[in-house]
Amino acid sequence: xxxxxxxxxxxxxxxxxxxxxxxxxxxxxxxxxxxxxxxxxxxxxxxxxxxxxxxxxxxxxxxxxxxxxxxxxxxxxxxxxxxxxxxxxxxxxxxxxxxxxxxxxxxxxxxxxxxxxxxxxxxxxxxxxxxxxxxxxxxxxxxxxxxxxxxxxxxxxxxxxxxxxxxxxxxxxxxxxxxxxxxxxxxxxxxxxxxxxxxxxxxxxxxxxxxxxxxxxxxxxxxxxxxxxxxxxxxxxxxxxxxxxxxxxxxxxxxxxxxxxxxxxxxxxxxxxxxxxxxxxxxxxxxxxxxxxxxxxxxxxxxxxxxxxxxxxxxxxxxxxxxxxxxxxxxxxxxxxxxxxxxxxxxxxxxxxxxxxxxxxxxxxxxxxxxxxxxxxxxxxxxxxxxxxxxxxxxxxxxxxxxxxxxxxxxxxxxxxxxxxxxxxxxxxxxxxxxxxxxxxxxxxxxxxxxxxxxxxxxxxxxxxxxxxxxxxxxxxxxxxxxxxxxxxxxxxxxxxxxxxxxxxxxxxxxxxxxxxxxxxxxxxxxxxxxxxxxxxxxxxxxxxxxxxxxxxxxxxxxxxxxxxxxxxxxxxxxxxxxxxxxxxxx
Amino acid sequence: xxxxxxxxxxxxxxxxxxxxxxxxxxxxxxxxxxxxxxxxxxxxxxxxxxxxxxxxxxxxxxxxxxxxxxxxxxxxxxxxxxxxxxxxxxxxxxxxxxxxxxxxxxxxxxxxxxxxxxxxxxxxxxxxxxxxxxxxxxxxxxxxxxx
Numbered sequence: 001x002x003x004x005x006x007x008x009x010x011x012x013x014x015x016x017x018x019x020x021x022x023x024x025x026x027x028x029x030x031x032x033x034x035x036x037x038x039x040x041x042x043x044x045x046x047x048x049x050x051x052x053x054x055x056x057x058x059x060x061x062x063x064x065x066x067x068x069x070x071x072x073x074x075x076x077x078x079x080x081x082x083x084x085x086x087x088x089x090x091x092x093x094x095x096x097x098x099x100x101x102x103x104x105x106x107x108x109x110x111x112x113x114x115x116x117x118x119x120x121x122x123x124x125x126x127x128x129x130x131x132x133x134x135x136x137x138x139x140x141x142x143x144x145x146x147x148x149x150x151x152x153x154x155x156x157x158x159x160x161x162x163x164x165x166x167x168x169x170x171x172x173x174x175x176x177x178x179x180x181x182x183x184x185x186x187x188x189x190x191x192x193x194x195x196x197x198x199x200x201x202x203x204x205x206x207x208x209x210x211x212x213x214x215x216x217x218x219x220x221x222x223x224x225x226x227x228x229x230x231x232x233x234x235x236x237x238x239x240x241x242x243x244x245x246x247x248x249x250x251x252x253x254x255x256x257x258x259x260x261x262x263x264x265x266x267x268x269x270x271x272x273x274x275x276x277x278x279x280x281x282x283x284x285x286x287x288x289x290x291x292x293x294x295x296x297x298x299x300x301x302x303x304x305x306x307x308x309x310x311x312x313x314x315x316x317x318x319x320x321x322x323x324x325x326x327x328x329x330x331x332x333x334x335x336x337x338x339x340x341x342x343x344x345x346x347x348x349x350x351x352x353x354x355x356x357x358x359x360x361x362x363x364x365x366x367x368x369x370x371x372x373x374x375x376x377x378x379x380x381x382x383x384x385x386x387x388x389x390x391x392x393x394x395x396x397x398x399x400x401x402x403x404x405x406x407x408x409x410x411x412x413x414x415x416x417x418x419x420x421x422x423x424x425x426x427x428x429x430x431x432x433x434x435x436x437x438x439x440x441x442x443x444x445x446x447x448x449x450x451x452x453x454x455x456x457x458x459x460x461x462x463x464x465x466x467x468x469x470x471x472x473x474x475x476x477x478x479x480x481x482x483x484x485x486x487x488x489x490x491x492x493x494x495x496x497x498x499x500x501x502x503x504x505x506x507x508x509x510x511x512x513x514x515x516x517x518x519x520x521x522x523x524x525x526x527x528x529x530x531x532x533x534x535x536x537x538x539x540x541x542x543x544x545x546x547x548x549x550x551x552x553x554x555x556x557x558x559x560x561x562x563x564x565x566x567x568x569x570x571x572x573x574x575x576x577x578x579x580x581x582x583x584x585x586x587x
Numbered sequence: 588x589x590x591x592x593x594x595x596x597x598x599x600x601x602x603x604x605x606x607x608x609x610x611x612x613x614x615x616x617x618x619x620x621x622x623x624x625x626x627x628x629x630x631x632x633x634x635x636x637x638x639x640x641x642x643x644x645x646x647x648x649x650x651x652x653x654x655x656x657x658x659x660x661x662x663x664x665x666x667x668x669x670x671x672x673x674x675x676x677x678x679x680x681x682x683x684x685x686x687x688x689x690x691x692x693x694x695x696x697x698x699x700x701x702x703x704x705x706x707x708x709x710x711x712x713x714x715x716x717x718x719x720x721x722x723x724x725x726x727x728x729x730x731x732x733x734x
Contacts, residue, residue: 031721042689044706049689052725057689060697060706060730227696231712231727255641256648264648 004113004142004354005103006346008150009092009130010037011070012172015343016099018107019351022359024154024344029102033340039094040065041081050098066091068173071196073133074126092133100137114139115350117342120146120178120192142353148178149187150345151311154336157182163306164190166294168324168332169342170287171312173199177290179298179305191297193290200241200314203280208237210279211252211269219265221258229257233267244273245316248404248452277319284319291327308332313339321392333394335365364459369393370482372453373418373427375408375518381583383538387420387427388519390455402454404470408518411443415517417453417467421482426541434480438467441474451517457482536561539579542586550586557582632675633723636716639668643714672716680715682708682726691715693725700731707731 243250376386422430649658715726
């Protein structure tokens with residue numbers, strides 16, 4: 001059978017994929033899933049280098065190395081490798097040839113045809129240049145495919161009825177947001193907006209600069225001037241950033257980073273997710289404007305977007321999810337590995353052209369959000385019974401994520417950890433999966449004791465919950481079975497409390513009444529759906545217990561607020577304030 | 588001495604996270620085909636590299652402090668780490684004094700040097716490792732250029 005390959009020809013990295021047994025798979029190149037889009041020649045031997053080796057020599061031989069050729073596609077000017085002039089197409093062809101040969105080695109067959117992706121904003125000249133690059137590499141380019149369209153294909157958009165999705169693509173060095181519509185069987189990019197100079201590399205640099213600056217202030221030493229220290233710090237900064245996607249704290253710990261007065265100095269710095277988000281916040285926030293402009297250009301309202309798809313490695317950051325959820329009112333999808341989605345989608349398109357049956361890319365995802373019940377301080381009001389999400393819906397599993405909470409009153413020495421599954425901002429509106437009591441907390445003023453709650457969710461639907469007091473290591477654990485996400489959605493939940501502190505296994509029939517933990521002030525409440533808000537949620541809860549005049553007064557204000565929200569009226573804020581005032585009086 | 592204590596503490600922490608990694612590998616590996624085993628061994632080796640780096644730095648720091656017996660002991664531990672990697676089939680990538688090879692070395696900086704050194708690695712910043720043909724980590728180096 002004649003294989004058609006799908007290629008994501010990226011600015012920084014490229015990938016190649018193919019349909020095998022009905023499913024798109026990434027083809028490894030030199031054992032890696034991604035090939036750096038860098039080309040060069042060894043000056044001494046003249047040998048061609050593509051990928052990592054070319055990248056490795058850039059500092060020594062910048063004149064013999066070409067990076068980011070994608071930014072030059074469609075331009076007439078030649079690019080030089082040493083004294084040899086090349087067109088941008090010829091340079092891209094070297095990358096494509098490497099991908100082609102990797103595919104041939106993998107498939108043990110000659111590959112003649114390919115689907116290649118380009119950004120939605122590429123003009124005709126740039127598209128033709130890309131096609132030409134394919135031809136120079138010995139590939140018939142059967143389709144030039146828009147990257148967001150490829151991502152939509154990878155997410156199975158071919159099989160659904162007419163719908164509109166939004167693709168949020170935050171890679172290493174570029175950012176794009178596109179609105180893709182499927183109508184009458186055809187996928188079309190309605191609008192695209194972005195920033196060609198924004199990506200994960202910028203975040204790494206910010207973290208690195210902060211750490212270096214702090215060290216300079218503390219010790220009077222500029223680590224940036226010490227190559228050895230800088231190499232280690234660069235690596236540490238990226239690692240911290242990645243770890244903070246899944247945990248509220250991460251440590252940059254580099255022993256003997258530098259010597260001062262003949263004594264070794266260590267860099268041990270815990271970075272909280274909050275700090276990271278403060279540092280990179282303005283950059284991530286800037287993507288909000290692109291989201292809004294893309295919607296405006298496509299002339300559609302955010303309610304019309306049925307799905308938000310994530311592309312690019314930097315979309316793992318919770319702040320990105322938050323910005324999307326706040327701007328578009330929905331949780332994004334990351335079922336298909338965001339770093340590989342475009343290449344996989346190109347392979348799906350290739351498979352369709354070849355007339356192959358293409359299955360959905362089967363991945364296990366959390367069908368519902370998972371979290372715990374907390375006390376949430378909101379605008380001076382305590383909202384009991386709030387749902388704090390730890391693993392958002394649509395997260396690919398297995399997943400391990402954690403959040404930090406604090407005690408909710410002075411000298412609280414025990415807390416109930418109630419685990420819920422669902423999307424409602426009121427915990428009890430969701431499904432209770434299990435609960436356990438965490439006793440023996442250090443007695444201290446409100447908010448001073450921190451409890452790290454970790455969720456470890458495996459592909460069989462088992463959720464392992466661990467609560468740990470920071471600083472003491474005191475730990476309690478519980479394993480529950482989630483509902484509706486396993487292969488058999490009818491399974492019943494089971495729970496058993498495992499008391500690791502005592503080293504004994506025992507099962508609580510029912511946890512004694514004990515207050516929940518409190519979300520720290522820095523935490524974000526679960527974003528309200530269009531029909532709801534934390535105030536409304538609290539008001540509804542209060543309504544249930546109130547009678548007489550209070551009930552009537554609050555009830556009317558709630559109805560007025562609901563009407564304003566439903567119609568998108570500008571009165572929402574004012575009416576919400578009225579509800580809040582009444583609540584304050586009677587609650 | 589307090590700094591050394593912190594360094595040792597950091598090593599203990601690394602070790603803990605490493606054993607967590609090991610458990611993960613065992614948990615997620617499922618069926619153990621020869622390929623899986625090779626893959627697991629490679630990942631294990633890769634995960635160990637930072638710890639081995641730390642051991643070498645500890646030995647070096649102790650030596651600089653003129654702490655003879657302790658430095659010697661730390662050196663022995665580091666050597667045991669190297670032997671462990673070797674047993675997994677991991678080799679050190681030679682760098683300093685060798686001709687710069689972009690397949691094995693990553694240049695971080697260039698430095699003027701005598702003409703006969705042109706194009707050679709003059710300093711190793713991070714040690715590189717390979718497992719057969721597969722480069723686990725390129726050596727990060729300084730290369731001589733322009734005398």
